[in-house]
Amino acid sequence: MLTPYTTWKIGGKAKYFTEPTPEELPQVIKWAFTNNIPTYFIGRGSNLLIDDAGLPGLVIVTRNSLTDLQREDDVIIAGSGVFLPHLSQFAAKQGFSGFEFLIGIPGTVGGAIAMNAGLTVFRPREMTSIVKDFDVLNLDGSVETLTMKDIDAQYRQTNLLDGKRLIVEARFILEHSGDPEEIKKNTFAHLAERKRKQPLDKPTAGSTFKSPRGSKSAGWCIEQAGLKGFQIGGARVSPVHANWIENLGNATSHDVRELINHIQDVVREKIGINLETEVCFLP
Ligand SMILES: Cc1cc2nc3c(=O)[nH]c(=O)nc-3n(C[C@H](O)[C@H](O)[C@H](O)COP(=O)(O)OP(=O)(O)OC[C@H]3O[C@@H](n4cnc5c(N)ncnc54)[C@H](O)[C@@H]3O)c2cc1C
Incomplete structure (x- = not known):
């Protein structure tokens, strides 16, 4: 079951499943191809409904x-499975700022690049501002080095989301040095702010919808539509x-999909x- 591999704790079985080392990866990909x-x-399945x-x-x-x-000179090199809060703390320890926003995003380097993860509230920031370049493995086993520009990174979207290239390793720019204690303080202040405003004690996938264009947030639209607390099945x-x-403990992927569709319909109709x-x- 893939349930433990997503933060929503939802998902059925995989026909084949692997957690390959960097050395095994090309062979595994070629086998599937x-x-x-x-x-x-x-x-980390923190933005996924399986x-x-x-x-x-x-x-x-x-x-x-x-x-x-x-770290090698002024670059951090991270495997695609590195947990973002670890990367944030690693950069802080080395005395580099710019990575603080990653502390509260419970995903991996690969998932964050594929999503161009970031923040729109607190201090706006996204992966485009810290990623130097990264290596991808194509399904035929060939390797390419790409930048965020090459994958047309936009707000929570890149062309890697088609699932045809696997990010293997990424390099990050160390530009802004600072006092490690000060960086740590800012990082934890940011985390405390999140704990106040977000349901971090429940299985979720963070924001379900992108912020619509204009000044209104998705959360505001859903609340105005009278849907705060609305439930379908266990979602x-x-x-x-x-x-x-x-x-809530027993949600199925069907419950979540139904709830998503319902929210979209009601917000369209009312807002x-x-x-x-x-x-x-x-x-
Ligand atoms: C509590 C909580 C808070 C969150 N806060 C934020 C936030 O502030 N900002 C934000 O942007 N997001 C946030 N998220 C959503 C999520 O954490 C991010 O989108 C994160 O970057 C997803 O990383 P992941 O490793 O979990 O990716 P997954 O959910 O595993 O995958 C996401 C997509 O990326 C693809 N992918 C994953 N790894 C690779 C790889 N190595 N190569 C190619 N494609 C890959 C997957 O196939 C999928 O299409 C939050 C989620 C939670 C649960």
């Missing part, structure tokens, strides 16, 4: 095996933050805004 087996990439019916192919999970993290619009959907999902769906 030659045998015409669909591949699915999971970092269907209860499972995934009919090979699931590659990076969180436990692609976790190398080191509930968080009473703490309306753009987050909580799994006149089309909410676009930020979460990804597998398959």
